[in-house]
Amino acid sequence: xxxxxxxxxxxxxxxxxxxxxxxxxxxxxxxxxxxxxxxxxxxxxxxxxxxxxxxxxxxxxxxxxxxxxxxxxxxxxxxxxxxxxxxxxxxxxxxxxxxxxxxxxxxxxxxxxxxxxxxxxxxxxxxxxxxxxxxxxxxxxxxxxxxxxxxxxxxxxxxxxxxxxxxxxxxxxxxxxxxxxxxxxxxxxxxxxxxxxxxxxxxxxxxxxxxxxxxxxxxxxxxxxxx
Amino acid sequence: xxxxxxxxxxxxxxxxxxxxxxxxxxxxxxxxxxxxxxxxxxxxxxxxxxxxxxxxxxxxxxxxxxxxxxxxxxxxxxxxxxxxxxxxxxxxxxxxxxxxxxxxxxxxxxxxxxxxxxxxxxxxxxxxxxxxxxxxxxxxxxxxxxxxxxxxxxxxxxxxxxxxxxxxxxxxxxxxxxxxxxxxxxxxxxxxxxxxxxxxxxxxxxxxxxxxxxxxxxxxxxxxxxxxxxxxxxxxxxxxxxxxxxxxxxxxxxxxxxxxxxxxxxxxxxxxxxxxxxxxxxxxxxxxxxxxxxxxxxxxxxxxxxxxxxxxxxxxxxxxxxxxxxxxxxxxxxxxxxxxxxxxxxxxxxxxxxxxxxxxxxxxxxxxxxxxxxxxxxxxxxxxxxxxxxxxxxxxxxxxxxxxxxxxx
Ligand SMILES: Nc1ncnc2c1ncn2[C@@H]1O[C@H](COP(=O)(O)OP(=O)(O)OP(=O)(O)O)[C@@H](O)[C@H]1O
Ligand SMILES: [Mg+2]
Numbered sequence: 001x002x003x004x005x006x007x008x009x010x011x012x013x014x015x016x017x018x019x020x021x022x023x024x025x026x027x028x029x030x031x032x033x034x035x036x037x038x039x040x041x042x043x044x045x046x047x048x049x050x051x052x053x054x055x056x057x058x059x060x061x062x063x064x065x066x067x068x069x070x071x072x073x074x075x076x077x078x079x080x081x082x083x084x085x086x087x088x089x090x091x092x093x094x095x096x097x098x099x100x101x102x103x104x105x106x107x108x109x110x111x112x113x114x115x116x117x118x119x120x121x122x123x124x125x126x127x128x129x130x131x132x133x134x135x136x137x138x139x140x141x142x143x144x145x146x147x148x149x150x151x152x153x154x155x156x157x158x159x160x161x162x163x164x165x166x167x168x169x170x171x172x173x174x175x176x177x178x179x180x181x182x183x184x185x186x187x188x189x190x191x192x193x194x195x196x197x198x199x200x201x202x203x204x205x206x207x208x209x210x211x212x213x214x215x216x217x218x219x220x221x222x223x224x225x226x227x
Numbered sequence: 228x229x230x231x232x233x234x235x236x237x238x239x240x241x242x243x244x245x246x247x248x249x250x251x252x253x254x255x256x257x258x259x260x261x262x263x264x265x266x267x268x269x270x271x272x273x274x275x276x277x278x279x280x281x282x283x284x285x286x287x288x289x290x291x292x293x294x295x296x297x298x299x300x301x302x303x304x305x306x307x308x309x310x311x312x313x314x315x316x317x318x319x320x321x322x323x324x325x326x327x328x329x330x331x332x333x334x335x336x337x338x339x340x341x342x343x344x345x346x347x348x349x350x351x352x353x354x355x356x357x358x359x360x361x362x363x364x365x366x367x368x369x370x371x372x373x374x375x376x377x378x379x380x381x382x383x384x385x386x387x388x389x390x391x392x393x394x395x396x397x398x399x400x401x402x403x404x405x406x407x408x409x410x411x412x413x414x415x416x417x418x419x420x421x422x423x424x425x426x427x428x429x430x431x432x433x434x435x436x437x438x439x440x441x442x443x444x445x446x447x448x449x450x451x452x453x454x455x456x457x458x459x460x461x462x463x464x465x466x467x468x469x470x471x472x473x474x475x476x477x478x479x480x481x482x483x484x485x486x487x488x489x490x491x492x493x494x495x496x497x498x499x500x501x502x503x504x505x506x507x508x509x510x511x512x513x514x515x516x517x518x519x520x521x522x523x524x525x526x527x528x529x530x531x532x533x534x535x536x537x538x539x540x541x542x543x544x545x546x547x548x549x550x551x552x553x554x555x556x557x558x559x560x561x562x563x564x565x566x567x568x569x570x571x572x573x574x575x576x577x578x579x580x581x582x583x584x585x586x587x588x589x590x591x592x593x594x595x596x597x598x599x600x601x602x603x604x605x606x607x608x609x610x611x612x613x614x615x616x617x618x619x620x621x622x623x624x625x626x627x628x629x630x631x632x633x634x635x636x
Contacts, residue, residue: 080536081534084534097530098526100230107230112535
């Protein structure tokens with residue numbers, strides 16, 4: 001089954017008098033359950049593509065379909081709902097709400113989507129155990145290491161059982177041991193929960209985990225290979 | 228506890244000092260408002276009570292039209308029995324009948340035109356403070372005694388003292404010639420120069436015979452124990468006089484419209500000052516919340532990326548303000564109420580108060596009047612204005628774009 005189809009995506013940014021190309025006619029299809037890495041030099045358009053697929057930003061032209069839904073024409077509120085229920089995000093760093101504990105960070109999204117307190121609590125404990133944070137549920141982000149913070153972010157991303165997780169340089173602030181632990185976690189979640197992962201990264205060690213490696217340059221896809 | 232509420236509460240203490248400064252501004256203004264408004268209410272109450280108790284009373288029964296056209300002809304029958312009936316029915320002694328006329332009053336040396344008020348010697352002290360203000364001599368010996376009490380200024384002008392004789396010359400109710408000789412038995416100092424110069428009292432019985440009034444008089448003054456009891460009393464009195472269609476009952480506001488106007492004018496200028504205070508507090512809230520929203524742009528961007536809608540983020544900002552304002556309200560109103568309560572026991576005076584005291588015949592200490600209204604009116608307005616001030620920072624979140632918000636550091 002198909003997860004995401006992008007067709008002829010274009011996106012430019014205006015910066016002063018300059019027009020910067022973010023995406024230049026990008027077409028790509030990603031299957032459900034795949035584990036994709038987006039690589040490429042800085043400014044090649046990885047984040048722009050990820051944001052477009054996650055409904056965070058709308059392309060200037062082209063089509064994006066997730067499952068059966070065309071998301072490129074949706075309004076802000078509908079996109080927010082799709083992000084809330086169907087897509088998980090993990091960003092580079094400072095992902096978490098600093099005043100909430102690990103568990104509250106995870107519960108927060110569930111509360112927004114209207115789950116009752118008992119269910120929220122049950123799920124958040126379970127998911128935090130799954131990402132290896134048992135016993136740290138009541139710590140605030142400031143009292144967690146970078147790797148632990150990213151695990152909380154992952155827990156938060158998958159707790160609503162999304163079909164797709166988008167991660168933008170999730171290991172950029174982590175040392176190599178911690179980043180390979182995080183990647184192991186991604187692989188495990190990909191295998192056991194059949195969640196599609198798309199990870200933008202510069203990191204060669206991260207790319208080794210990919211089932212499919214897509215390289216970008218100047219807003220274009222220059223290579224796309226299965227490993 | 229709800230996560231939004233928890234989040235809001237913790238967000239407040241991310242910048243302890245800034246939050247306390249804002250809350251402090253609220254506390255200060257609330258304290259000041261409670262104090263000022265209680266004092267204001269207290270002074271109005273005192274002003275009303277003292278002015279009315281000195282002469283006018285809380286209400287009066289009159290012949291319809293007398294208040295606009297106070298001619299001696301506009302009197303009504305059986306005034307003393309009606310006053311007695313009211314005393315019985317209302318079960319109070321704070322009811323007294325009066326007659327009002329004008330007469331030329333002469334001593335051996337000089338003559339002055341005076342307002343002559345006929346009063347019931349037994350009951351007039353219950354409705355007016357004037358008899359208590361006698362500086363010399365005493366009140367009347369009987370209802371038909373040919374006696375007079377006059378103000379100190381008039382006594383000086385007439386060059387008379389206790390025991391002197393005065394000649395009264397005027398016209399009676401029927402237009403006949405009214406003339407009599409009375410003995411000065413008392414001299415009062417009311418505190419109002421006007422009254423002390425131009426008003427004199429004689430017993431009502433003698434008044435009726437002097438001015439050919441028969442059993443008639445001009446008004447019955449009725450006082451309530453307290454201003455707040457006026458309404459109840461008013462309906463009872465109306466009931467008693469219902470059978471006498473020619474009579475009307477006027478309350479203090481109809482009898483002394485100037486009093487209410489003076490209060491309103493004072494209230495207006497006071498509220499102008501309060502408004503400035505409240506606007507300053509609102510701006511400090513606006514500033515704090517704007518800063519706190521701006522510095523959290525990235526955080527809000529992440530929440531939006533997760534699928535949280537701007538409404539919820541706006542609600543978070545409003546909740547934060549609500550918590551802050553509630554603190555300001557509770558502490559400010561609490562301290563203000565304590566202060567006002569303390570001063571309501573020991574009294575309070577400020578420079579320049581004597582001037583006002585002289586004008587309205589007030590004592591020179593004021594006692595704040597503490598009520599739910601005086602304690603919560605100001606702080607509640609501060610509360611509402613603070614919330615309104617945080618609407619703009621909250622609304623800004625609706626124009627936030629998650630991607631650009633997350634790009635800011
Ligand atoms: N909001 C924006 N305003 C202006 N230019 C932008 C904006 N977002 C992206 N760009 C530009 O678009 C191009 C693609 O940016 P993008 O962030 O997608 O690159 P990237 O591959 O994610 O780079 P990096 O590896 O550094 O994160 C860059 O030249 C960038 O400067
Ligand atoms: Mg990027």
